[in-house]
Amino acid sequence: MLPAAVQAEKTRQPEGVGVDQKLSAPIALDTKFYNEDGKLVELSSFFDSDRRPVIIAPAFFDCAMLCTAVFDGISRAMTELAGKGMKAGESYRVLSVSFDPGDTPAMARAKGKLYRSTVKNQEVGPDGWHFLTGTQDNIKPLMDSMGYNYKPDGEVRYSHPAAIMLITPGGEVSRYLFGIKYDATDLRLSLVEASSGKIGTLTDAFLLTCFRFDPQKGKYTPFAMGFMQIGGLLIFVFLVGLVLFLYLRERNT
Template identity: 35%
Template sequence: MAVAAAALLPGPAVARLTQAELARVALAPPPDARAPLDLVFTDAGEGRSLTLAEAAGGRPVLLLPVDYTCGNVCDPMLSLSAAALVATGLAEGREYGFVLVGLDPRDDAAAARRMLSEALGDAPSPARPRALVGSAEAVAALTRALGYGFVPDLGTDSIAHPAAAILLTPEGRVAHTLSPLALNGRDLRLALVEAGEGRTGTLSDRLALLCYGFDAAKGVYTPLVRRILAVAGAATVLGIALLVILLARAGRARRA
């Protein structure tokens, strides 16, 4: 996982967004947050217009806002979310829905299909999401209702946005906010079952893990994957230290 994440890091870049702009990037759903299910998007796979209600189909939905041309962690967010959904053992299309919404209205259906192909391959998948593209107005209405703050960086054609997924009840209420990079089948299954029953969990006040190419104030790349690498590195060092201690104790025990 850490090695794959490292490959996502692009080269040096010039700072664009300020710290003040990046401070607006977070997922902070208001009380009783609800997705407007009457919003209309275009299904990138079928090429037809549909509402969020039609995409949800009366099921709990794992909603993943993404940048279809992202070069950072959107692809692994998608692939890890799909793997966690498969691990739940639940049936996609009957017991849950999986929906992507493009944050950049300039990205068309072809960009959405290309991301699906790169992240999940072209073979049929038991947890292949419905990828939606929409107007700037539809995207703004949805993200505003969910408390999902993102900031476009037009200079680099990228978007600073939370690396987060949103679990909705069949009625569109926010049941849970989740990190797609830390999902597991057991916990996600429980969350989906609860959401399907209309129950909502305790929401975190603010989820602010960023999917963005670099620290815009310093011009240095520090995306979420670097945090993952740092944690993985610390765990490796701790494991080695523990192994050394155990070997030393075993050696003293044999000499005794």
């Protein structure tokens, strides 16, 4: 059960607040943000361009309700992923980007230190989960490029959606995950897809053949054609093996 205040904020969506999904759209990699050390860096510096996908989690750092629940959900998912061999900093990276221009690098550093310590099954450093702050001139282009819409709200400072974005190593939007709880399997498969198969295992590749992401349900669901393809491949392998077996037996006799 969610605390009542978090549940209320999660369901309250004023006009103009939400997500316009921009799948495959490039995000504003040329924007600049302050890292936890207070150094101004270009967002592109957090992207490998060839391997590691990036999870972007918009928030503001003195938010005590919805943002905190999102961070908790990310931490739990990272713990589960690390327990199955997919570690932050190695296979993927998380960026928590503040959309409040009043947030400071000191706030980002404190928040980063706190939440990295909550991840179990691995020791997460700033390379795995980093918190960024910036000016409105850079915040708005980034949020707009991802279709993330928020607005000032006198009641809770900001009204904003609970969503994280999975970005390809080249800087394009690959997937949106909504809510404050992120199923580890869905997140893992989303990361593998975002990397174009450059991370993950053969099992992940098999699952992506047989399952497809359903944006209506917000999770991966069975894909009939994928199962048919796998079934057809298995039948083909069986027939080839049978023919080879019969041929070798015939030759030996």
